[in-house]
Amino acid sequence: MTVKSYFQNIYDNVKSISIGMKITLKYCFQKTVTVQYPEQRLTFAPRYRGIHEFEANKCIACDMCAKACPVDCIYIDKTAPRKIDKKTGIVNMSDPKNGQLVRYAIDYSKCLFCALCTEPCPTDCIHMGKLHDLSSYTREDVVVEFAQLDKQNLRTPIPLWMERNAGTIPWVKEEYDRVKSGTLATTAADIPSVK
Numbered sequence: 029m030t031v032k033s034y035f036q037n038i039y040d041n042v043k044s045i046s047i048g049m050k051i052t053l054k055y056c057f058q059k060t061v062t063v064q065y066p067e068q069r070l071t072f073a074p075r076y077r078g079i080h081e082f083e084a085n086k087c088i089a090c091d092m093c094a095k096a097c098p099v100d101c102i103y104i105d106k107t108a109p110r111k112i113d114k115k116t117g118i119v120n121m122s123d124p125k126n127g128q129l130v131r132y133a134i135d136y137s138k139c140l141f142c143a144l145c146t147e148p149c150p151t152d153c154i155h156m157g158k159l160h161d162l163s164s165y166t167r168e169d170v171v172v173e174f175a176q177l178d179k180q181n182l183r184t185p186i187p188l189w190m191e192r193n194a195g196t197i198p199w200v201k202e203e204y205d206r207v208k209s210g211t212l213a214t215t216a217a218d219i220p221s222v223k
């Protein structure tokens with residue numbers, strides 16, 4: 029090694045460390061971007077895909093969504109075929125020929141939120157919703173039983189955080205009331221903005 033290359037190496041090292049430190053220091057003085065969720069919330073992108081919204085009274089249990097799912101996380105069980113009543117647009121459950129939708133469940137520990145299940149649905153009854161937070165204490169709790177939720181007139185689950193914060197945080201209360209009323213939210217505009 030020549031004297032010149034020796035000093036060149038020292039120069040290169042000091043230069044690269046300086047560049048690294050400059051970037052690090054720049055971040056040290058940046059404004060904090062931490063969001064205190066759920067008191068604060070970022071705005072959803074217009075095409076954001078969240079936990080599904082499901083209209084059980086329009087589902088004919090044809091399995092098209094389950095077949096389209098790339099990770100097989102939709103579970104459907106019915107007692108017999110179901111048909112939509114052309115006049116009302118829903119499955120007439122007083123017609124004995126229509127089977128019961130015994131189970132319609134999605135396992136969110138596997139779901140990719142790819143929306144491939146919504147595309148082939150002939151009755152447009154499965155939608156990508158806007159809720160994203162299904163945090164829970166067990167893996168079983170992230171398997172959402174939509175047919176059971178329908179018995180409570182819910183289209184999507186009410187997560188733990190929503191139950192707990194609805195009394196104190198205005199936007200959560202608004203969202204809680206929306207889910208409780210069975211109103212669909214399929215676009216970013218359907219979710220209240222954070223005030």
Ligand code: SF4
Pocket residue numbers: 096097098099100101102134138139140141142143144145146
């Ligand atoms: S969003 Fe994709 S991964 Fe999730 S249930 Fe639908 S098809 Fe399956």
Ligand code: SF4
Pocket residue numbers: 086087088089090091092093094104148149150151152153154
């Ligand atoms: S494709 Fe639609 S109608 Fe068929 S089982 Fe799935 S959600 Fe129900």
